[in-house]
Amino acid sequence: MPHLAARALAGTALAAGAFTGAALPGTASAEPAAASAQPAPGTSLRLTLTYPGRNTSGTRSVTLQCAPTGGSHPSAARACAELAASHGAIDRSPDGRICLAVYAPVVARAEGRLRGAPVSFRTRYGNDCVMRSRTGSVFDF
Known part of the structure; x- marks a missing residue:
């Protein structure tokens, strides 16, 4: 018993x-x-710029990682800070800079994970200045 x-x-x-x-x-x-032992979801993006109106091969690509900051982006820390400030928005309202009305199209692409979520971003801008006024440092490479 x-x-x-x-x-x-x-x-x-x-x-x-x-x-x-x-x-x-x-x-x-x-x-x-x-x-809680797993790392917080971060950002890992492949950023590509293509210039369809140019006669030469005008494609450039870099990687951007946030949390921790890294990749081949020349201003990764600034780009990550801007993405955090915009709550993950890649394209946002223009920053107020004056851009010439010169048509030199550029296609900006971002593929990967943004704040842990899958992202596939593609937008065509009239020129580099317009693109940077709307994306900040993210596509500044």
């Missing part, structure tokens, strides 16, 4: 651990590491 009581108590303790998600001493947990 004493073994029966011990088994009942052990069974109750195991059931309580299952409801709380806690592992009992000496038992292996089937749960993966806590979600």
Whole structure:
């Protein structure tokens, strides 16, 4: 009979651990590491500029990573700060700079993950100045 009581108590303790998600001493947990141990979702983008109106091959690409900041973008820290300030918006209201009305089209593309979410951005601008007035440092390479 004493073994029966011990088994009942052990069974109750195991059931309580299952409801709380806690592992009992000496038992292996089937749960993966806590979600807080995983890094926060960051930004990892492939940025490409294409100039369709030019006779030469005018495609340039860089990578941009935020949290942690890195990649081949020449102003990665500034671009990441601007993306954070705009809550992840790549294209936003013009910044007020004066751009000439010269038509020299540029296509800006961003593919990858932005703040942890998949992103596929593609917009055609009339020229580099207009593009930079709307995207800041993100496409300034």
